Amino acid sequence: ARGLGRELVIPRDFYARIAARHGKAPVKVRAGGKVPSGVVSKLKGLEATKLLFHEDPYMRVFKGRVLKVIGPYFVLDQTAFYPEGGGQEADTGYIALDSGELFKVVDVQKVGALVIHRADRELPSSIEGSYVRGEIDWERRYVLMRHHTATHIVLGVSRLVLGDHVWQAGAEKTSERARLDITHYKPLTDGEVRRIEDLANKVILEGRRVNTFYMPRYEAEKRYGFTLYQGGVPMEPTIRVVEIEGLDAEACFGTHLRNTMEVGAIKIVGVDRIADGVVRLEYVAGTKVSEYARRLEDRVRYASKILGGDVVKRASSMIRELKDMRNLINNYRRMYVSLYAKHVKEGLESFKGVRLGFFTPEVVDHDALKDVLIKLTRDVPDSVVVLILPREGGTFVEVSLGVRARNLVSASDLVKKALVRIGGRGGGKVDHATGFIPRGLSKEVRSAIIESFKEVLDHLLS
Numbered sequence: 001a002r003g004l005g006r007e008l009v010i011p012r013d014f015y016a017r018i019a020a021r022h023g024k025a026p027v028k029v030r031a032g033g034k035v036p037s038g039v040v041s042k043l044k045g046l047e048a049t050k051l052l053f054h055e056d057p058y059m060r061v062f063k064g065r066v067l068k069v070i071g072p073y074f075v076l077d078q079t080a081f082y083p084e085g086g087g088q089e090a091d092t093g094y095i096a097l098d099s100g101e102l103f104k105v106v107d108v109q110k111v112g113a114l115v116i117h118r119a120d121r122e123l124p125s126s127i128e129g130s131y132v133r134g135e136i137d138w139e140r141r142y143v144l145m146r147h148h149t150a151t152h153i154v155l156g157v158s159r160l161v162l163g164d165h166v167w168q169a170g171a172e173k174t175s176e177r178a179r180l181d182i183t184h185y186k187p188l189t190d191g192e193v194r195r196i197e198d199l200a201n202k203v204i205l206e207g208r209r210v211n212t213f214y215m216p217r218y219e220a221e222k223r224y225g226f227t228l229y230q231g232g233v234p235m236e237p238t239i240r241v242v243e244i245e246g247l248d249a250e251a252c253f254g255t256h257l258r259n260t261m262e263v264g265a266i267k268i269v270g271v272d273r274i275a276d277g278v279v280r281l282e283y284v285a286g287t288k289v290s291e292y293a294r295r296l297e298d299r300v301r302y303a304s305k306i307l308g309g310d311v312v313k314r315a316s317s318m319i320r321e322l323k324d325m326r327n328l329i330n331n332y333r334r335m336y337v338s339l340y341a342k343h344v345k346e347g348l349e350s351f352k353g354v355r356l357g358f359f360t361p362e363v364v365d366h367d368a369l370k371d372v373l374i375k376l377t378r379d380v381p382d383s384v385v386v387l388i389l390p391r392e393g394g395t396f397v398e399v400s401l402g403v404r405a406r407n408l409v410s411a412s413d414l415v416k417k418a419l420v421r422i423g424g425r426g427g428g429k430v431d432h433a434t435g436f437i438p439r440g441l442s443k444e445v446r447s448a449i450i451e452s453f454k455e456v457l458d459h460l461l462s
């Protein structure tokens with residue numbers, strides 16, 4: 001659009017919006033919407049929460065003064081609980097009151113400059129003004145920090161492997177796995193995925209420092225460029241920059257490790273093209289890698305048990321056996337087709353100038369029966385062949401007319417009229433038609449079908 005005097009403005013979260021529309025998991029564009037408006041309206045006048053998780057992301061225990069209690073919601077003057085945001089899930093944990101009573105913290109959201117905690121039940125409003133002791137679920141948080149830092153590494157490395165056009169279109173870090181959606185115009189090859197994984201693990205082993213600092217926005221933009229804004233453009237004049245030395249720098253709110261070595265390892269466990277120009281990478285980090293390996297191991301073991309031996313050996317021998325069986329079946333099928341066609345031919349009876357027959361084969365092999373019908377329409381030009389077959393929930397009828405018979409009567413017409421009279425329906429073409437009766441195939445149903453066809457045919461041919 002440049003040069004036309006107008007500039008096309010593409011919102012920074014353009015790709016995130018696409019990913020949100022096409023992705024399996026929703027991309028969180030904005031957090032905080034999970035706090036009821038009735039609670040938000042009561043928060044006016046409170047001072048900004050001091051973010052202890054930024055001062056020290058390794059802080060597990062802290063003390064905070066209760067500024068406000070609204071049912072199960074509460075606000076402290078400072079907190080180590082990370083609120084959901086930047087694709088990172090909220091912390092969980094508990095708080096202890098002076099009385100010793102414990103409350104679980106089940107959700108944490110950010111509303112403006114405030115961090116809103118939600119307890120598992122209503123808190124007494126009398127605790128406003130007093131101190132509580134908070135402790136976050138550290139095991140869970142540490143996994144989130146690993147997955148979050150891993151996401152910066154995977155993004156930086158993807159740019160190195162695929163090119164500078166790679167941009168974060170969305171990201172999510174849960175305690176189970178992490179995912180990163182990147183802008184890339186074609187699916188990734190196995191080789192590219194391996195290179196990304198290998199390089200990511202190399203960055204981990206190199207033990208690069210992860211630095212976090214605040215900078216005036218314009219200065220940060222000058223130093224790092226607009227790739228800073230992978231998660232959207234912040235409004236503040238001062239931004240929080242998270243830098244993995246020599247690899248990646250982003251404006252980011254999340255909690256990170258101090259050193260890439262702490263990630264332990266990265267394993268990419270899924271690659272998917274979720275939209276035109278957006279590729280999703282899913283990966284696990286740290287101890288989750290061995291959990292993932294264990295699950296794979298279990299599956300392989302289970303598969304081996306079913307197959308009765310080593311998976312690879314058994315699978316290749318089974319494929320050989322399957323091929324042999326298929327050849328054998330094809331030979332039998334050819335034999336069956338010629339035998340059954342002969343049987344049908346001999347079973348046809350003269351009826352009003354055509355050769356009519358009703359058949360219910362013992363073996364319902366649709367491919368073979370199709371071949372039988374094709375063969376008959378050529379071999380017996382005035383044939384009217386009606387197959388009556390059992391089918392789930394009723395009886396299936398298939399009619400095929402020889403090349404001359406179809407000049408006398410339409411198969412579609414015949415099936416429709418014959419079946420409607422006995423509670424069924426059907427249709428098709430002049431030479432071939434099918435129908436269905438919602439009654440199981442029995443002697444009576446079979447006779448009713450034959451009677452009806454004969455009467456309709458008698459009428460149509462007169």
Ligand SMILES: [Zn+2]
Nearest residue numbers: 242252253254
């Ligand atoms: Zn981050």
